[in-house]
Amino acid sequence: MVTPALFEAFPTVDEMAKATAEDIYPYIKSISYPNAKAKHLAQMAEKIVAEFDSNVPTSIDELTTLPGVGRKTANVMLAVAFGGQAMPVDTHVFRVSHRIGLVPKRCTTPLSVERELVKYFPEEILSKAHHWLILHGRYTCMARNPKCSECGLTDVCKYFNSKVQ
Ligand code: SF4
Known part of the structure; x- marks a missing residue:
């Protein structure tokens, strides 16, 4: 704006x-x-x-x-402005990655989460995957009240499955 x-x-x-x-x-x-x-x-x-x-x-x-x-902004520039492949880790990507169980608990910094995520997403979809995680965190897996009843990831989500057991 x-x-x-x-x-x-x-x-x-x-x-x-x-x-x-x-x-x-x-x-x-x-x-x-x-x-x-x-x-x-x-x-x-x-x-x-x-x-x-x-x-x-x-x-x-x-x-x-x-x-x-910082590293997040630099990664966003690479992924969005320069059309490259990168995984900027913001608060949504960090939270959602931990909740789903995409990264282990020991990843306590954005850099360690980024290093873990880039191992598993094919490089050609890295920037897309970054947006998927952000949008999921913004509209479904929110910080306070995640909308688990509307989420398509309940089968694989570590957080959800730890609560229902
Ligand atoms: S099931 Fe719930 S906690 Fe797990 S990813 Fe979906 S919204 Fe988030």
Whole structure:
């Protein structure tokens, strides 16, 4: 919702690199953590111009050097913006993977869940599978009240089967 006005004000990374966090803030003030994100956007644009010839880098290692970009965001860029195969682990993917039993209990970090999931999904459907898990977590297997009675995974779900036994 905020990007049309944001990108109209700063249509290129070079334009954004000239802006300060204070210039960017009004365009993103309605989203979460706007102060930190405005700062990161200004610093990120500066770095992309200075170190990457004004092109957003395409590898995880390079993306994660940008201010405000962690592994999840870098993976989302790979999977969505660059059309590659990646498994970004957000809160939904993390919860649903544990509940269904796709990953063992010892996977207590997003990175360990990602490493486990990529072993089992064929690479060519990894990005699709990421969206399946997110949508399942958002609309069916919610954090507080999972809709088990409407879920098609009851036969294989570890959480569901541990409750009915
Ligand atoms: S059966 Fe329930 S806990 Fe298991 S995946 Fe479905 S909604 Fe989630």
